[in-house]
Amino acid sequence: MPDFLEDLGHGIYAIDTGFQRPRFDAAYLIVEAGRAAFIDTGTNHAVPRLLAALNALGLPREAVDWVIPTHVHLDHAGGVGLLMAALPSARALVHPRGLRHMVDPKALWLSALTVYGEAEMQRSYGKLVPVPAERAEASHDEQVIHLAGRPLRLIDTPGHAKHHHAIWDERSRSWFTGDTFGLSYRVFDVDGRAWMLPTSTPVQFDPDALKATVARLLAAEPLAMQVTHYGRVGGNVAEVQRLAADMLAQVDEMVAQAEALRTATDRHDRLKQLLLDGYLARLRAHGHAAGDEAAAWLAMDAELNAQGLEVWLDRPAR
Known part of the structure; x- marks a missing residue:
């Protein structure tokens, strides 16, 4: 198995996208009965790793049914369009506030361009590729999709961004939280215990909405949280609550x-x-x-x- 691919159990794999530094930015691959779904993709530069993960697991590209960015910030969704172009059977499932930016990423690109400049945009993200409108759909609160019969539930999770949803996997009793549950870098683990910090990255931070979102996530009594930055945290209900x-x-x-x-x-x-x-x-x-x-x-x-x-x-x- 490649060193950027980590087996988390329950058919869940974390893929280090290589963005910025090692173990900073994760995409997740869920595999069930020979079918697969990506949750977050990283940037365009991560796409070769995502495809290599499929190869390492013996999965054809036609096996991927879903590509689900938690939100449309580029470290989570910058590679969606390019990845979709390589996955003939996949559909993109995007928060309704972010869907138009996946179908036409021009505004997303220009917004980031004003912050980072052309050279840094090309270095870190690469040119954004649109997702064909007929292959993309908006999620809705409490939507349930099925991956080879495995239910995945999506809920609206504002606080970090208004265009954010999280995905509940009953099999592992864990949430894929994007940035809503904060950041937790593995270099700061001490004796197997994780440390969290919030992320209020511009431009839609709302502390009251974030608190309500976290309360909603905790109501499911999750055993773990799969955070994009970086990896699986928790292990039991009490530890998730502590974090x-x-x-x-x-x-x-x-x-x-x-x-x-x-x-x-x-x-x-x-x-x-x-x-x-x-x-x-x-x-x-x-x-x-x-x-x-x-x-x-x-x-x-x-x-x-x-x-x-x-x-x-x-x-x-x-």
Whole structure:
């Protein structure tokens, strides 16, 4: 089995997409009775790995029935169109708020282009490929699809983004959470225990919606969460609840920090530093050394979370 492919049991495989650094961005492959579904794809550059995973498992490309991005941020869905072009039987199932961006990714591309520039867009993401409209459909809340008879339930999960859904797999009693349940990097595991942090990446962060979403996820009493960044966390109901409680406590903390800096002239830099300092302090309490290497690993999350919080603060409704 390739080193980027991890067997998680219950016919679920995590695929390291290779985005940015090792074990940072996962796509998932569910296999049931010779049929398959991808949940999240990574970027265009991940597509060769996704196809290689099928080969390693002895699955023809015609065996894939579904490609389901949790939301349309490019590290989750940038490769959907290119992957679909290689999978003749697959349908894309996309949150209704994100569907048009998969069928016509021009606005998605231009939005990201203004942030990253042409060179970085090509390096990190590659040119976005549209999904044919006749092969794409919108999900709806409490929708159930079947993979060779295996039920997969989708629910609307706003908080990180309005165009976000999560997928419940009864077989493994786990949710595929995209970014709604936060981030958990395996380099920060201590004695097999995971550490979480929230993600408020621009531009649709909503802390109240996020809390309601997490409560809804927990109501299913999941044994594990399959997060895109990165991998399976939990292992039992109590551990999932512990991770959720810690993550939501951080949401409250970072919202309070943002509110306190609402009118500060140097708001962004101060908020970014507060967030990073908070991550490192929590990591040390978790039992991790949390030195310079950890600070470098988390610097981009602090930057993006500060941006997301500021967009939230500055919305007219606030």
